[in-house]
Amino acid sequence: MVKLLINGEERQLDAAPDTPLLWAIRDELGMTGTKFGCGMALCGACTVHVDGIPTRSCVTAVEDVEGSAVTTIEAVSGKAAEAVQTAWEKLDVVQCGYCQSGQVMSAVALLSENSKPTDEDIDAAMSGNVCRCATYVRIRAAIHEAAKMMET
Amino acid sequence: MLAGLKDKTMVAAESPAETPRTNRRQFLKASAAVGAGLVIGVVLPQAGSKIAKAAAPTGAAAPVNPNAFVRIAPDNSVTVLIKHIEFGQGTYTGLSTLVAEELDADWSQMRAEHAPADATLYNNLHWGPVQGTGGSSSIANAYTQMRQAGAGARALLVMAAADLWGVPAGEITVSKGIVSHAGSNRSAPFGELAERAAQMEAPAEVALKDPADFTLIGKDVPRLDSRAKTRGEAIYTIDKTLPGMLTAVMARPPVFGATLTSFDDTAARAVPGVTDVVAVPQGVAVLAEGYWAAKNGRDALEIVWDETTGETRGSAEIMAEYKALADQPGDTARNDGAVEEALASADKVLEADYEFPFLAHAPMEPLDCVVQLGPDSCDVWTGSQIQTVDHGAATAISGLKPEQVRVHTLLAGGSFGRRATPNADMVSEAVSVAKAIDGRAPVKVIWTREDDIQGGKYRPMYFQRLRAGLDAEGNLVAWHHRIVGQSIVRNTPFAGGLIQNGIDKTSVEGADNLPYAIPNMAVDLHTTDVNVPVLWWRAVGSTHTAYSTEAFIDELAEAAGRDPVEFRMAMLKDHPRHAAVLKLATEKAGWGGPLPEGRSRGVAVHESFNSYVAQVAEISITDSGEIKVEKVVCAVDCGLAVNPDVVKAQMEGGIGYGLGAILHDAITLDGGRVEQSNFHDYVPLRINEMPEVEVHIVPSAEAPTGVGEPGTPPVGPAVANAVYAATGRRIRQLPMALHDLTGA
Ligand code: FES
Ligand code: FES
Numbered sequence: 001m002v003k004l005l006i007n008g009e010e011r012q013l014d015a016a017p018d019t020p021l022l023w024a025i026r027d028e029l030g031m032t033g034t035k036f037g038c039g040m041a042l043c044g045a046c047t048v049h050v051d052g053i054p055t056r057s058c059v060t061a062v063e064d065v066e067g068s069a070v071t072t073i074e075a076v077s078g079k080a081a082e083a084v085q086t087a088w089e090k091l092d093v094v095q096c097g098y099c100q101s102g103q104v105m106s107a108v109a110l111l112s113e114n115s116k117p118t119d120e121d122i123d124a125a126m127s128g129n130v131c132r133c134a135t136y137v138r139i140r141a142a143i144h145e146a147a148k149m150m151e152t
Numbered sequence: 153m154l155a156g157l158k159d160k161t162m163v164a165a166e167s168p169a170e171t172p173r174t175n176r177r178q179f180l181k182a183s184a185a186v187g188a189g190l191v192i193g194v195v196l197p198q199a200g201s202k203i204a205k206a207a208a209p210t211g212a213a214a215p216v217n218p219n220a221f222v223r224i225a226p227d228n229s230v231t232v233l234i235k236h237i238e239f240g241q242g243t244y245t246g247l248s249t250l251v252a253e254e255l256d257a258d259w260s261q262m263r264a265e266h267a268p269a270d271a272t273l274y275n276n277l278h279w280g281p282v283q284g285t286g287g288s289s290s291i292a293n294a295y296t297q298m299r300q301a302g303a304g305a306r307a308l309l310v311m312a313a314a315d316l317w318g319v320p321a322g323e324i325t326v327s328k329g330i331v332s333h334a335g336s337n338r339s340a341p342f343g344e345l346a347e348r349a350a351q352m353e354a355p356a357e358v359a360l361k362d363p364a365d366f367t368l369i370g371k372d373v374p375r376l377d378s379r380a381k382t383r384g385e386a387i388y389t390i391d392k393t394l395p396g397m398l399t400a401v402m403a404r405p406p407v408f409g410a411t412l413t414s415f416d417d418t419a420a421r422a423v424p425g426v427t428d429v430v431a432v433p434q435g436v437a438v439l440a441e442g443y444w445a446a447k448n449g450r451d452a453l454e455i456v457w458d459e460t461t462g463e464t465r466g467s468a469e470i471m472a473e474y475k476a477l478a479d480q481p482g483d484t485a486r487n488d489g490a491v492e493e494a495l496a497s498a499d500k501v502l503e504a505d506y507e508f509p510f511l512a513h514a515p516m517e518p519l520d521c522v523v524q525l526g527p528d529s530c531d532v533w534t535g536s537q538i539q540t541v542d543h544g545a546a547t548a549i550s551g552l553k554p555e556q557v558r559v560h561t562l563l564a565g566g567s568f569g570r571r572a573t574p575n576a577d578m579v580s581e582a583v584s585v586a587k588a589i590d591g592r593a594p595v596k597v598i599w600t601r602e603d604d605i606q607g608g609k610y611r612p613m614y615f616q617r618l619r620a621g622l623d624a625e626g627n628l629v630a631w632h633h634r635i636v637g638q639s640i641v642r643n644t645p646f647a648g649g650l651i652q653n654g655i656d657k658t659s660v661e662g663a664d665n666l667p668y669a670i671p672n673m674a675v676d677l678h679t680t681d682v683n684v685p686v687l688w689w690r691a692v693g694s695t696h697t698a699y700s701t702e703a704f705i706d707e708l709a710e711a712a713g714r715d716p717v718e719f720r721m722a723m724l725k726d727h728p729r730h731a732a733v734l735k736l737a738t739e740k741a742g743w744g745g746p747l748p749e750g751r752s753r754g755v756a757v758h759e760s761f762n763s764y765v766a767q768v769a770e771i772s773i774t775d776s777g778e779i780k781v782e783k784v785v786c787a788v789d790c791g792l793a794v795n796p797d798v799v800k801a802q803m804e805g806g807i808g809y810g811l812g813a814i815l816h817d818a819i820t821l822d823g824g825r826v827e828q829s830n831f832h833d834y835v836p837l838r839i840n841e842m843p844e845v846e847v848h849i850v851p852s853a854e855a856p857t858g859v860g861e862p863g864t865p866p867v868g869p870a871v872a873n874a875v876y877a878a879t880g881r882r883i884r885q886l887p888m889a890l891h892d893l894t895g896a
Contacts, residue, residue, distance in 0.1 A: 016424065019444050020444060023442060023443050023444040026443070027399070027441075027442035027443060027444070028442070030393065032384075032387070032390075032391035032393075033383070033384020033385065034384070035388075035390070035516075035517070035565070036390065036443070036518065036598075037516055037517075037518070037601065038601040038830055038831050039600060039601060039830075040601070040830050040831070040832070042830060042831035042832055043516070043601075043831055043836075045516065072384070073383065073384030074384055085382050085383060088378070088382040089374070089378045089379055089382055092374055092375045092378050092797060092798075092801065093378070093382070094240075094375065094377065094378050094381040094382060095240030095241070095242075095566075095801060095805055096239050096240030096515070096516060096517070096563070096564065096565045096566040097240070097377060097380075097381025097382075097386050097563070097565070098388060098515075098516040098517045098564075098565025098566060099516050099565075100381050100382060100384075101384040104382060104384075122839065123839055123840035126839045127838045127839050127840045128838075129838075129839070130516070130831060130836045130838060131516070131808075131839075132514060132515055132516040132566045132568070132809070132836060133240045133516070133566055133805045133808075133809070134804065134805045134806075134807070134808020134809050134811075134812070134837060134842065135801070135804070135805060135808075136808060136837075136838075136839040136842035137804045137808075137842060137844070137845050138801070138804070139839060140839065140842075
C-alpha cells in the first residue's frame with residue numbers, strides 16, 4: 001500500500017513500492033495524460049512535477065514520492081501553465097502530440113523558475129524531452145511567447 | 153510511404169479525386185460505380201443508415217447525418233469523419249478545412265474524428281479498394297471528394313431551409329455556419345436545420361466553389377487537435393482502457409527468423425499481477441493487470457529459441473556482400489542512351505560509393521493495439537494506418553466473418569511508416585494474444601521501446617555506386633547509378649502493384665526519375681535477400697536516393713568548376729517545378745552571398761510524392777568536430793497549400809526527422825542481433841540540435857500534393873554538401889556521426 005498526494009488529492013495505491021510512478025499514474029489511477037516513451041529517463045514523455053520539479057516518472061518509484069506533491073498534465077495550473085498552454089495552442093506546436101504532455105510539463109517548470117529564458121536556457125531545460133515529430137522550432141517559439149505573455 | 157501507389161497501380165476504377173477538374177456529372181457517375189450507398193461523396197440521408205448507427209454517440213439524441221463524411225449535430229457542431237489516420241501530419245485539420253470551405257461553415261464549429269474502417273466508403277482514392285494512409289496522399293486523394301462532401305451537405309441544408317421557410321432555394325445564402333434568406337429576413341444556424349436536411353433527397357449534382365472564393369482553403373486555420381494534445385486529453389491506443397482489460401508484453405525472437413523452442417514461465421507467473429503466459433506465433437506473451445507487471449513477467453521468462461533459421465550476419469558482412477554485388481550489373485530500372493560509351497569518351501569520370509544503414513522509425517508512442525474478442529465479434533483499437541489490411545488480418549486470425557470485425561482508428565503518436573505494415577504485425581499479434589486466452593478479457597499489447605527499436609521493419613540498408621562523366625565544357629554527359637538492397641514490398645500484398653519487371657519501385661524512386669537532363673543515363677538494381685524485415689520509412693526510397701544523387705551532383709559540379717545551383721539549373725529546363733523551388737530556396741538563403749564567420753552552405757533539391765522541395769543548409773563545425781546545423785531554408789511546391797501553416801510544420805518536422813537520422817542513426821546487427829535498444833544508442837534529434845527553419849511555399853493553383861514526407865529527403869544531402877564546403881570531406885557513409893571531423 002502506497003499513499004500518494006497527486007493533483008491535490010490523497011490516493012491509496014495497491015501497488016508494489018518500487019512500481020514506477022508512471023505506471024501507478026496510468027494503470028492504477030487511470031490518468032492517461034502522462035505518456036510512456038522509453039522507460040529509461042531518455043525521452044521526457046512521462047514528465048510530471050514532484051514538488052514543482054520536473055521529474056521522469058518512468059524511473060521514479062512510487063515509494064520515493066510519498067510525502068511529496070505530484071502534479072500531472074491533468075492538473076498543472078498557474079500563471080506559467082496557462083501561458084505555456086495558451087502559447088502552445090496559439091502557435092499550433094503539436095503534431096502527433098504524444099510527447100507534448102511532457103514538453104508542456106518541462107516548459108512550465110522552466111518558466112516557473114526562469115520567466116525570461118534564453119535559447120540556451122531552453123536547450124538546457126528541454127533537451128531531455130524528445131519529439132520525434134521534431135516540433136522543436138515551435139516549442140522554442142512558444143516558450144518565448146509564453147514568457148512574453150507572463151510579463152503582462 | 154507507400155511510394156508508387158501514387159502510380160495508381162492498385163487502382164481498380166478511375167478515381168474521381170485524381171482528376172480534380174472532372175465535371176460534376178462525371179463525378180457522380182464515377183462515385184456511384186464505387187459501391188452501393190456511395191453517392192455524391194456520399195450522401196446517406198437516412199438517419200438509420202449504417203454510418204449513422206456506427207457514428208452516433210449512444211444515448212445522445214442522434215445527430216443528423218447528412219452523409220458519410222459530415223455529421224451536423226443540433227448543437228451546431230459539424231463533425232467530419234476523417235478516413236485517414238491523424239498521426240501529426242494534420243489530416244483532422246486539412247480534411248475538415250475542405251469540408252468547411254464548401255459547407256460555408258464557421259471554423260469554430262468544426263470537429264474531427266476518425267471514420268470507422270470501411271473500405272467501401274473510406275478507401276484511399278489513389279489506392280483503389282484499400283483504406284489507408286501513406287505516400288503523402290491524404291490531401292491529394294481527398295481534395296475533391298471532401299469538398300464535394302461539404303458542398304453536398306450545404307445543398308441539403310439549403311433545401312431544408314427553402315422547405316421550412318417556403319422560399320426558393322436559389323435565394324438562400326450560407327455564411328459562417330448561418331443559413332439566411334434576405335428577402336424574408338430569416339436565418340438559422342446549421343443545427344436547427346440539420347434534422348430536416350437529413351430528410352431531403354440528395355441533389356443530383358453539387359457545384360464546387362471557384363478557388364478565388366475560398367475563405368478557408370489556403371488560410372492558416374488553427375489545428376483542430378491542438379487543445380486536446382496540449383492538455384493531455386487526446387486518447388491514443390496506449391490510453392484506451394476497457395473493463396477487465398489485461399496488458400500484454402511480448403517476448404519476440406532475439407534474431408529475425410528464429411522460432412520458439414520452449415519456455416519456462418515459472419518466474420514470470422510468480423510476478424504479482426501476472427495472469428497468463430501464452431505462446432502465439434509471434435512469440436510469448438505475458439498478460440497482467442497493468443504494464444509494469446506484464447513487463448516484469450516478460451523479463452522473467454526463460455525461453456529457448458531455435459535460431460537455425462535466423463539471420464546470422466552482421467551489418468558489416470551484409471554491406472561487404474552488397475559491395476561485391478555492386479561490381480555486377482543489376483536489373484535495369486532506367487536506360488537512356490549509351491552510358492558506358494559515354495563514360496569511356498568523357499573528359500572526366502567520377503565514381504562514388506554510398507552506404508546507408510538500417511533505420512528504425514521509433515515513433516514516440518510505442519507500438520500498441522487493443523483487442524476485444526468475443527464469440528462473434530472482434531473489436532480492434534489501434535493507430536491503424538492501413539485499415540483494410542489490419543481488418544483483413546484480424547478477420548483471418550479471429551476466424552470471424554468480415555462484418556463481425558471492427559477496426560477503430562485512434563490517434564497515433566507518430567508512425568513515419570511504421571504503422572503501415574503489410575502483414576499487420578501489431579494487430580495480428582494482439583488478436584493472436586486475445587485468441588490465446590479465448591477472449592476472456594480485452595487485451596492491450598504494448599511494445600517497450602526496446603521491442604520497437606529491435607523489432608525490425610527498418611528502412612533497408614543500401615549500398616550505392618554512382619559513376620558519371622563530364623565533357624570538356626563541364627557538362628554532365630553520362631550517369632550510372634547502381635543500387636543494392638532489400639525490397640520493401642516483395643512478398644507483400646503490395647508487390648503486384650509496386651514491383652515491375654523485377655524492380656521494386658520503392659528501391660529506385662528518386663533515382664530512376666532523376667530530373668536532370670543527362671543524355672546517357674542508367675539505373676540498375678540488385679534486390680538482396682536478408683532475413684531482416686524492412687518497411688517504408690518517411691519518404692521511402694527518396695531517403696537514400698536523394699542523398700546519393702544530390703551529394704554526387706555536388707561533387708560533379710565541383711569537378712566541372714561550376715556553381716552547384718547553376719549546374720543543376722542548366723539541367724532542369726524540362727522540370728520547371730524543381731527549378732522554381734531551387735531558385736526560391738537559394739534566393740531566400742542568399743546563395744553565393746556572405747556568411748557569418750565559420751558557416752558553410754549546401755543545397756539539395758528533390759521531388760517525392762509529386763511535391764518539390766529544395767533546401768539550403770547552413771552549418772558550422774564545432775571545436776569537437778560535431779556538425780551543427782544552424783539553419784535550413786526550405787522552399788516547397790505542393791500545389792495549392794490547403795493550410796500553409798501545416799505545410800510549414802510538416803517541412804520543419806520532416807527536416808528534423810531526416811536530420812536526426814543522417815547525423816546519428818543506424819540500426820546495426822552483430823551476428824544477427826540488433827545492437828541498439830533505446831534512445832541512448834538510437835539517438836533522436838533533440839531541441840539543442842534543431843536548426844532554425846525558414847519555409848517558403850511556392851504559390852500554386854495546381855492540385856494539392858502531400859507534405860508529410862517530402863520535407864525529409866533533401867536535408868541529408870544539403871547538410872552533406874555544406875559539410876564538404878566546411879571541411880573538404882565528402883561523407884558517403886551514414887550516419888555522419890561515424891566520421892571524425894575534428895580539425896577537418
Ligand atoms: S518514458 Fe520516461 S523519460 Fe521516456
Ligand atoms: S508531437 Fe509527435 S512526438 Fe512530439
